[in-house]
Amino acid sequence: MREADEGMAMPPGPNDASRREFLAQVGLGACALTIAGAALTVLDFMEPKVLFEPPTEFKAGNIQDFPEGTVRFDEEHRAYIIGGQGGVFALSAVCTHLGCITRYHADEGAIACPCHGSRFDVDGNVVHGPAPRALPWIEVKADAEGNLMVDTSVVIPHGKVLKV
Amino acid sequence: MNGTPFPRIGLWVRESALYRSIVRHGAADTNRNRSLVIFENLFLHMHPVKVREKTLKFTHTYWLGAVTISAMFVLIATGILLMFYYHPSVPQAYRDMKELKFVVDNGVFYRNLHRWGAHLMVLGALLHMVRVFYHRAYRPPRQFNWVVGVVLLLVTLLLSYTGYLLPWDQLAFWGVSVGTNMAKEAPILGPPIRFLLLGGNIVSENALLRFYVLHCVLLPVALLGFLGVHIWRVRKDGGVQGPPEPPADPEVEP
Numbered sequence: 001m002r003e004a005d006e007g008m009a010m011p012p013g014p015n016d017a018s019r020r021e022f023l024a025q026v027g028l029g030a031c032a033l034t035i036a037g038a039a040l041t042v043l044d045f046m047e048p049k050v051l052f053e054p055p056t057e058f059k060a061g062n063i064q065d066f067p068e069g070t071v072r073f074d075e076e077h078r079a080y081i082i083g084g085q086g087g088v089f090a091l092s093a094v095c096t097h098l099g100c101i102t103r104y105h106a107d108e109g110a111i112a113c114p115c116h117g118s119r120f121d122v123d124g125n126v127v128h129g130p131a132p133r134a135l136p137w138i139e140v141k142a143d144a145e146g147n148l149m150v151d152t153s154v155v156i157p158h159g160k161v162l163k164v
Numbered sequence: 165m166n167g168t169p170f171p172r173i174g175l176w177v178r179e180s181a182l183y184r185s186i187v188r189h190g191a192a193d194t195n196r197n198r199s200l201v202i203f204e205n206l207f208l209h210m211h212p213v214k215v216r217e218k219t220l221k222f223t224h225t226y227w228l229g230a231v232t233i234s235a236m237f238v239l240i241a242t243g244i245l246l247m248f249y250y251h252p253s254v255p256q257a258y259r260d261m262k263e264l265k266f267v268v269d270n271g272v273f274y275r276n277l278h279r280w281g282a283h284l285m286v287l288g289a290l291l292h293m294v295r296v297f298y299h300r301a302y303r304p305p306r307q308f309n310w311v312v313g314v315v316l317l318l319v320t321l322l323l324s325y326t327g328y329l330l331p332w333d334q335l336a337f338w339g340v341s342v343g344t345n346m347a348k349e350a351p352i353l354g355p356p357i358r359f360l361l362l363g364g365n366i367v368s369e370n371a372l373l374r375f376y377v378l379h380c381v382l383l384p385v386a387l388l389g390f391l392g393v394h395i396w397r398v399r400k401d402g403g404v405q406g407p408p409e410p411p412a413d414p415e416v417e418p
Contacts, residue, residue, distance in 0.1 A: 043360075046360050046363075047359070047360060048363050048364060048370060051364045051365070051370075052368075052369075053364055053365060053366055053368060098341070098342040098345040098346060099341045099342060099345040100338060100341065100342065115338065115342060
């Protein structure tokens with residue numbers, strides 16, 4: 001009799017407590033998932049999908065215009081197009097230190113940054129710090145007529161001159 | 165109120181139903197009512213009812229926290245005024261800054277007040293931190309409030325930095341180009357943080373808008389939140405601590 005009573009009345013036992021804990025954990029887990037989802041969607045939202053930035057590819061005249069020793073600064077696209085030994089190459093004009101725009105000084109034959117005084121030679125090598133790296137060489141392509149296309153977003157190995 | 169020239173008007177106001185519906189206690193004539201003045205006011209209740217007289221002395225704290233908060237209120241007021249004329253877009257931002265400087269009545273005054281206030285707030289926060297350090301007021305039980313204070317300093321510096329871009333002049337543009345390139349040098353997270361902060365790869369119109377929202381909404385809200393905790397903790401940690409007491413026994417390190 002006593003055993004049967006206990007079975008029917010279902011007094012609160014260890015199982016009930018663990019059920020309550022389980023439900024509480026499910027609830028907390030749902031809250032955590034919601035917060036994580038909200039955080040992820042906000043982070044995703046903050047990342048722009050379409051950028052109205054100037055194109056990285058641009059026309060840079062004809063290969064005939066760059067005899068050896070010519071240095072042309074393209075201010076809009078932040079690049080130098082340089083006539084080197086036996087061909088043409090292009091340098092990024094963005095200082096490798098903290099991103100200021102460098103200038104070519106023809107009288108000194110050097111590229112210098114106005115912000116913190118870094119200096120480079122016309123091959124982009126660092127002559128004077130604080131710039132930690134050489135100016136990157138960027139891609140130059142020529143079509144059949146010798147018209148040049150430069151892409152500032154494509155970095156090529158240092159010293160790879162486009163042969164005439 | 166008996167000493168004032170208009171005791172009757174004062175009495176009439178204080179006994180009116182309207183006044184008593186707002187302020188439930190009577191005149192601050194008893195200790196109980198003087199306490200209630202503080203307890204029952206949303207803005208005053210941050211402050212304790214009673215403080216030790218020595219804590220009010222200038223050399224106790226040099227009032228540096230108060231200087232910083234005062235600068236913050238000046239910055240909020242002048243900042244809201246500037247917002248009435250400023251568009252966070254290119255090239256309108258630069259034109260608006262010029263208009264504030266040369267066309268708007270008192271524009272140059274409020275713009276400069278905002279600028280000097282910003283310098284004062286950063287300076288005040290730094291000096292306040294130095295004062296707390298040399299008075300050893302960062303030690304238990306105030307160690308958590310020191311951490312809150314460091315967060316407040318960071319938010320203050322971020323406010324100063326985001327405001328720097330808004331005039332959209334050469335100084336602003338290159339200052340932010342250089343600063344965000346420093347952030348980019350951080351390992352792994354640096355480049356994505358710079359991209360999200362600028363809303364692109366270069367300092368552009370997106371960057372101007374993002375810095376504007378950070379400067380005018382997110383960072384001020386964060387500042388006020390942490391500031392509330394900071395002031396509340398000063399009270400809960402036993403009030404402001406000035407210079408440490410000299411030890412009773414000169415041989416013992418305090």
